[in-house]
Amino acid sequence: MTQETPKAEGNPLIVIGDQIAPKAYLAAFMQSLRAENELLDAEEAIKYAVCADSSDVAQALRRHLDSVKMILIGPGLLGNAITVARMLSKKAHIVMVIDNAINPLGSDPATIMKTQKNLEELGVIIVMVKKATDEFFQPVVKDYVLSGLTAGADLASMSPEERADLIDKRLDAVSKFPSLPDTQRKVSALDDLDSPKKWAAAIDEDIPTRTVILRILNSARYSFRSRVETIEQAVTLASSKTIREIVTACSIRQIFQKTAEGTIDQFWRHSLATGFYAKLLVLPADPAEQSSQQKTEFERYQLDEEQVQTLQDIKLWQNINLEEKDDPFISGLMHDVGKVTMLMCMEDSLELVTALIGTELEEAQAEGKLWAHSVIEIERFLMKDIDHQVIGGRLANKWELDSSIELVITHHHDIQEHSPDLLKLIALANLAASTLFPYPATAEQHPFPQLSARIEKAVKSKAGMSLDEAVNEAINQDTFEDLVDVLNRLDISNHLWEIVDFKTFFRLCYIIAPKIKSASIAFLQQTG
Numbered sequence: 001m002t003q004e005t006p007k008a009e010g011n012p013l014i015v016i017g018d019q020i021a022p023k024a025y026l027a028a029f030m031q032s033l034r035a036e037n038e039l040l041d042a043e044e045a046i047k048y049a050v051c052a053d054s055s056d057v058a059q060a061l062r063r064h065l066d067s068v069k070m071i072l073i074g075p076g077l078l079g080n081a082i083t084v085a086r087m088l089s090k091k092a093h094i095v096m097v098i099d100n101a102i103n104p105l106g107s108d109p110a111t112i113m114k115t116q117k118n119l120e121e122l123g124v125i126i127v128m129v130k131k132a133t134d135e136f137f138q139p140v141v142k143d144y145v146l147s148g149l150t151a152g153a154d155l156a157s158m159s160p161e162e163r164a165d166l167i168d169k170r171l172d173a174v175s176k177f178p179s180l181p182d183t184q185r186k187v188s189a190l191d192d193l194d195s196p197k198k199w200a201a202a203i204d205e206d207i208p209t210r211t212v213i214l215r216i217l218n219s220a221r222y223s224f225r226s227r228v229e230t231i232e233q234a235v236t237l238a239s240s241k242t243i244r245e246i247v248t249a250c251s252i253r254q255i256f257q258k259t260a261e262g263t264i265d266q267f268w269r270h271s272l273a274t275g276f277y278a279k280l281l282v283l284p285a286d287p288a289e290q291s292s293q294q295k296t297e298f299e300r301y302q303l304d305e306e307q308v309q310t311l312q313d314i315k316l317w318q319n320i321n322l323e324e325k326d327d328p329f330i331s332g333l334m335h336d337v338g339k340v341t342m343l344m345c346m347e348d349s350l351e352l353v354t355a356l357i358g359t360e361l362e363e364a365q366a367e368g369k370l371w372a373h374s375v376i377e378i379e380r381f382l383m384k385d386i387d388h389q390v391i392g393g394r395l396a397n398k399w400e401l402d403s404s405i406e407l408v409i410t411h412h413h414d415i416q417e418h419s420p421d422l423l424k425l426i427a428l429a430n431l432a433a434s435t436l437f438p439y440p441a442t443a444e445q446h447p448f449p450q451l452s453a454r455i456e457k458a459v460k461s462k463a464g465m466s467l468d469e470a471v472n473e474a475i476n477q478d479t480f481e482d483l484v485d486v487l488n489r490l491d492i493s494n495h496l497w498e499i500v501d502f503k504t505f506f507r508l509c510y511i512i513a514p515k516i517k518s519a520s521i522a523f524l525q526q527t528g
């Protein structure tokens with residue numbers, strides 16, 4: 001994956017994603033392999049590895065890196081063969097053997113034809129089981145394994161249009177891309193200064209969204225004196241900005257609720273925590289600097305004195321300058337939409353990613369480390385240059401999102417010196433949110449929650465100190481080396497620490513974490 005992983009040199013390797021069984025196509029394949037190998041010296045001989053399920057295929061790729069020349073996907077592969085083919089199509093040559101009784105490409109002729117065309121455009125070779133004879137396999141093995149042809153051009157060398165087209169094909173964007181709900185579209189077209197009546201007209205017909213808005217505004221977080229009964233009242237009482245934020249949250253939740261993966265709540269908690277951190281980190285904590293709206297927003301976090309004092313001491317808001325149109329909460333909510341889009345468009349892709357997260361973690365732990373590589377590196381490893389930012393970028397483009405949000409979605413892991421402050425803010429909020437709710441790694445896997453637990457333990461042992469002092473000491477002494485090691489391993493841009501030094505940042509996040517956690521969980525329940 002990086003220079004640290006030893007490169008497996010040597011014999012070319014074919015990964016067979018299937019189960020070993022007395023099947024004619026497998027016998028034909030073996031026969032053509034033997035025929036080729038008889039002509040080769042031992043050190044050039046083609047080897048093969050059998051992987052029964054899709055995550056084993058990913059593991060084999062990881063272990064053997066450049067040796068894998070071809071992946072043969074048979075009808076017996078456990079997991080979603082089409083996803084494996086799409087994800088890995090630029091990583092190695094892929095041949096799929098299709099047996100309509102076991103692994104058809106779709107449930108009806110039209111879908112089958114479309115999927116086949118789409119996969120073939122990605123360079124996947126598809127063969128029906130009856131035609132998978134040694135005459136078929138022999139030239140395939142020669143061309144793909146022995147000729148040294150690479151599986152595909154690098155994304156970097158393509159024009160933006162070619163690049164977008166290729167990404168869409170790999171995601172099967174035509175049939176699988178989620179569309180933006182009508183209410184979200186209508187609300188995006190409204191101006192903050194439009195009349196409450198106009199806002200109500202855009203939302204009223206959408207009963208689920210309307211219900212969530214009223215439920216949230218009547219919750220303890222908002223504590224209005226009288227009950228909010230209509231959207232018109234809601235806009236008047238809570239500001240159109242708040243309504244826009246809730247509508248966005250409802251839309252994202254609605255869209256991605258349909259993903260079959262069971263981790264949507266985990267994703268949602270991560271996104272909400274990122275939004276709540278981002279919003280709080282830029283709110284002035286000093287009453288003298290708060291506008292009346294900021295004062296109200298600040299009070300909704302229900303911070304205790306110690307938490308307010310820490311925010312006031314660090315004054316982070318003074319170092320982050322947002323543009324008028326920037327919305328930190330919405331940006332935080334949406335920064336990782338590419339991750340769930342990937343799950344929607346490539347069913348079972350999460351299993352491949354999490355399989356590698358697991359292996360990486362075991363290897364890191366064997367070295368006494370908390371973490372090996374970031375999830376984004378794992379995605380890029382599997383999909384060759386495609387990661388959730390690239391996928392999110394296609395979504396942002398199709399949804400015609402604001403350029404500032406599009407930038408957040410496409411670059412939150414790629415912070416440069418001159419990146420806009422909104423981007424830096426979301427990158428920071430994303431790190432902070434990962435200490436509470438990482439995604440897709442679990443809290444047991446991700447290093448930040450573990451560091452957080454260690455800080456907690458150290459703080460408890462420091463009786464007689466203020467919380468701020470105790471956390472400061474815990475970060476400076478008890479967890480310092482591990483924190484630095486993890487930040488290096490995750491390849492976090494140092495430009496973030498020009499805004500606030502990392503020790504101060506993690507101290508602040510730790511201190512306000514309980515309030516971010518409760519705000520996220522309450523919001524999750526209210527939008528559910």
Ligand SMILES: [Fe+2]
Pocket residue numbers: 335336388412413
């Ligand atoms: Fe991300």
Ligand SMILES: [Fe+2]
Pocket residue numbers: 270274335336430
């Ligand atoms: Fe994230």
